[in-house]
Amino acid sequence: MAAPGVVVELAPAKVNLCLHVTGRRPDGYHRLDTVVAFAELGDTVSGDTVSVEPAVDGIFLRVSSGLMPVGKGMTAPVVPAAVDNLVWRAAALWGREAGELRAVRLTVDKRLPAGAGLGGGSSDAAAALRALSRLTGRPLGARLRRNTVGLGADVPMCLEPRPWRARGIGERLQPVALGRDLPVVLVWPGRAVATPAVFRARSGGFGPAVPERVLEHLATDPLSALAELRNDLTGAACAVEPAIAEAIAAVGGLDGCRLARMSGSGSAVFGLFDDGAAATVAAAALQDRRPGWWVRAGVLRAAGIDTRLERRPVAPLTA
Numbered sequence: 389m390a391a392p393g394v395v396v397e398l399a400p401a402k403v404n405l406c407l408h409v410t411g412r413r414p415d416g417y418h419r420l421d422t423v424v425a426f427a428e429l430g431d432t433v434s435g436d437t438v439s440v441e442p443a444v445d446g447i448f449l450r451v452s453s454g455l456m457p458v459g460k461g462m463t464a465p466v467v468p469a470a471v472d473n474l475v476w477r478a479a480a481l482w483g484r485e486a487g488e489l490r491a492v493r494l495t496v497d498k499r500l501p502a503g504a505g506l507g508g509g510s511s512d513a514a515a516a517l518r519a520l521s522r523l524t525g526r527p528l529g530a531r532l533r534r535n536t537v538g539l540g541a542d543v544p545m546c547l548e549p550r551p552w553r554a555r556g557i558g559e560r561l562q563p564v565a566l567g568r569d570l571p572v573v574l575v576w577p578g579r580a581v582a583t584p585a586v587f588r589a590r591s592g593g594f595g596p597a598v599p600e601r602v603l604e605h606l607a608t609d610p611l612s613a614l615a616e617l618r619n620d621l622t623g624a625a626c627a628v629e630p631a632i633a634e635a636i637a638a639v640g641g642l643d644g645c646r647l648a649r650m651s652g653s654g655s656a657v658f659g660l661f662d663d664g665a666a667a668t669v670a671a672a673a674l675q676d677r678r679p680g681w682w683v684r685a686g687v688l689r690a691a692g693i694d695t696r697l698e699r700r701p702v703a704p705l706t707a
């Protein structure tokens with residue numbers, strides 16, 4: 389293992405710019421065609437390798453949810469603090485695939501609402517794997533990358549947060565050229581929905597894949613291209629949680645909003661803007677009107693996100 393140190397990784401919010409449900413596998417998972425991009429805001433996952441005497445083996449996980457939005461009337465799943473946390477499961481996967489871990493402490497600071505369709509848990513898992521790779525000096529091998537889909541369908545795309553087209557159940561990744569950075573307002577209407585419940589509530593057949601012509605158009609005029617696409621889970625998610633329909637209408641009505649849509653299986657909604665300043669003003673106005681909602685302005689980065697945050701001093705290990 390490399391010398392003791394601390395690395396801090398951003399676990400950025402994932403936004404499904406569109407989500408087409410194109411079929412269903414025999415195991416019940418749905419085949420998707422989705423274009424995702426990542427915002428420069430999210431949870432953080434830090435990892436320490438710590439020298440202590442006597443040496444301590446194992447993984448230590450600390451989850452701080454102090455920054456998670458918790459307000460009157462909000463419902464969000466509890467973020468598990470131990471072996472059910474996706475960060476823990478990612479570290480266990482690393483242990484199986486890349487080698488034993490000794491005295492590693494992973495700390496998750498939650499800032500993204502859980503069960504929001506912003507991929508928080510998946511992004512945390514991916515950030516933990518990047519942190520372990522940096523701490524140990526070992527690259528993320530191809531087999532490990534492939535196996536991350538077992539942690540969650542969104543984990544492979546979160547390993548390298550950049551615009552992707554994802555097919556299969558999310559693991560067949562193809563880079564996508566997004567013509568420019570997209571100012572975004574992210575809104576979570578204070579009510580979580582569980583992904584399996586939304587897929588179960590879906591009715592009707594399957595839709596067409598994302599046309600190649602529209603994918604190419606994303607490189608030149610992303611907002612017009614996205615207007616031709618859709619999120620096929622919107623109806624089902626709104627039936628499960630009507631607050632989503634309210635959020636889509638509220639975001640669509642913001643000054644300067646060019647497109648409002650749900651992300652993933654909900655319940656978060658995003659609005660795209662031409663102009664970052666307009667997005668910031670609109671977010672503040674909406675937050676004033678709806679204090680029970682979680683509202684953030686950010687930017688979806690065409691070039692992807694640099695997830696390496698600043699180094700911090702090493703703190704002593706207290707297990």
Ligand SMILES: C[C@](O)(CO)[C@H](O)COP(=O)(O)OP(=O)(O)OC[C@H]1O[C@@H](n2ccc(N)nc2=O)[C@H](O)[C@@H]1O
Nearest residue numbers: 416417418510540541542543557558583584587652653
């Ligand atoms: C809807 C998306 O957010 C789009 O990016 C993701 O596909 C969901 O990714 P995720 O939260 O990592 O999902 P997982 O934890 O793998 O799956 C949760 C549950 O959602 C359903 N599920 C998920 C993904 C998929 N392609 N088809 C499904 O039917 C399954 O019932 C599954 O048991």
Ligand SMILES: Nc1ncnc2c1ncn2[C@@H]1O[C@H](COP(=O)(O)OP(=O)(O)OP(=O)(O)O)[C@@H](O)[C@H]1O
Nearest residue numbers: 465473474502503504505506507508509512542652
């Ligand atoms: N580190 C984590 N952060 C958030 N949730 C976690 C984490 N680890 C496990 N979970 C569990 O995962 C479930 C989904 O949380 P998550 O925030 O990833 O949902 P989501 O945003 O809807 O994801 P997706 O966009 O991938 O569908 C929750 O029920 C939560 O208890």
